Amino acid sequence: MTPSEQIQEWALEHNNFSSAAPLEEAPKEKGLTYKDSLFYNYYSQSLGLRLDYDEDKALLETVADWIGTPYRSGGNSQRGTDCSGFVSRVYKQVYGIKLTHSSRSMFHEVDRVSKNAMETGDLVFFRRGPGKPIYHVGIYLEDGKFIHAASNGGVMINSLMSPYYKKNFYAAGRVN
Template sequence: MKWLVGIVLAVVGVMLAGVGLIVMLLIDSDANATENTDGGGGLRGVPAEFRPWIFKADRACKHPEMTEAYLAAQLWQESKFSTKRDSSAISDMGAQGPAQFIDGTWATWGRDYDGNGKISRWDIGDAVMSQGALMCSLLGDAKASGYPGDPRALALAGYNAGWGAVQQFKGVPPIWFARRKGETEGETYAYVRIIMAKIKDFEGPGLLEVSGSGINADALRRAAARAGTPYSWGGGGPGGPSLGFCDGVNGYLNGECSASSTVGFDCSSLVQYAYWPTTKLPRVAAAQYGETSHRAVARDQLKPGDLLFWSKGGSGSIYHVAIYAGDGNVLHAPRTGRVIELQPLTSAMPADDYFGATRP
C-alpha cells in the first residue's frame, strides 16, 4: 500500500448539547490512523495494539534521534504491522514477527517485555521493545562512529545488514550492496531509503481526536482507538479483535479465506465493541438497526456517535453499519482487505444503498 503525504483538510469543533462532546477531525490522504489515547501527539497511522509499545520504546531511549514515527516507519517496512504467521511476517532468511528478528539477533535482544512469561518475536510488546532497544544501541554506535550521513540512516542499515556492514563501508552500504538479480537497488540501500522517506507519514496527531464525556463520546473514542486494525469477517466482539471465518461468500481475498487468519473486526463487531458494555448492542448490522430503529435520525441531524446503515432493500437486507464521526465523515470497518478507517459518508459505501441512521 502506498501512503500519501498527510494533508490537513479540516479542523472542526462540534459540541453536542447535553453531553459536552467535542470532536476534532484532522483528515489526511490516508485514513489509517488512531486516536491519541496514550497521551502522545506525534504518531498516526499505527494500529492500536502497537501504539503503547512504540511510545514506551521511544521513551526508553536517550537518543533524540529516536522518535515514535521512526520506529513506526521501520515496523511498516518490516511487516506492515503484521502478526500473522505467514509470508507477511516471515522472511525467506528466517526473520520472524512484526519487527523481523532472526534467531541470532533475537537471542541477544529478545526480552519478555509484556510480562506474559514467554519471550516471543510474535508478541507485539516483546518485538517492539526489543526493536527499540536494538535501534537505540545502533543510534549510539552511529553517533560515536563519526561516519558521514544521518545517524538514523546508519542505524537502520545496521539493523538490516548488521553493524559490520556499516563499518565495512564507513556508512550506509552502497546501492549495489546485497542487490539481487533484476533489482536496481540493494536490499539495505532500499530499506534505508524507504524508511527515511516514510517517517513523515507517521508523524503528527491522530486522525480522530475525541474529548468530552457521555455514551457517544466514549463509543467514538473506543472505536477510534482501533483505527488501523484489519477487517476480519466474523471477527471481533465486545472483548476486542479476534480471528474471523469465511462463509462461502464473505471473508475471502484473492480467492483465499483471509478472515480465518486475520485478527480484527467486521463492521458490526466494531460497533458492538464501541458501545459495550454501556449499551449492549446485538452482533450483526441488521439486528443493531432493529434494536435502535425507534430512535431514527434524519441525515441532516446526524451527531457523532450515531449509527448509519446501508441496505440492498429494506431493513432485512442491511449489510453494513458505520459510526458517524462528525463533519460528514464516518468511522467504519469497510471490507476484507481494508482496515478500520475514517471516510466521507458520501463515498464510504454505495450512495444508493444508504438506508438511514439511528441513535443508540
C-alpha cells in the same frame, strides 16, 4: 507517558509554524480548558475531522485506537473485526450498552434519525438497493464522516458523500 502528556507533546510538535498550521482555539462560548482544546485538536487532526469541541471524548479516543484493525468476518476484537463486531464492542466499551452482533438486528434496536440530524455516535446503515437487506453498519463521527470495519481494508474512516457510500446509505439511528 500519560494520554494528557502525549496530547501536549503532539500539540507542541504540530504547532511548529514552519511545517504545520497552528492549533485552533476552542470557541470561547464552549468554556473549555486549554487541555480540552488540545484534546479536540489532537483528535481532529488524527481522525481527519472538523470537530465542534463538544463530541464525546471517550468515543473519539476509543475509535482512534481501532483504526487499522484488520477485517475478519465474525470477529469483534482488535486482532480482527467485522462491522457489527466493531460497533458492538465500541458501544459496550464507551457507553456500557450491549448491542447484537448483526447489522440487521442493530437496525431494529435504534430510533431512526434523519440524515441531517445525525450526531456523533449515531449508527449509519447501508443496503445495496431497494428491498435489499441491510448489510453494513458504522458509527457516525462528524463532518459527514463515519468509522466502520470495511471488508476491503478493516477499520477506517470514510465520507458518506463518497459515491459508494452515498449510493448505499439507507438510514441513521440513535441508540437509546
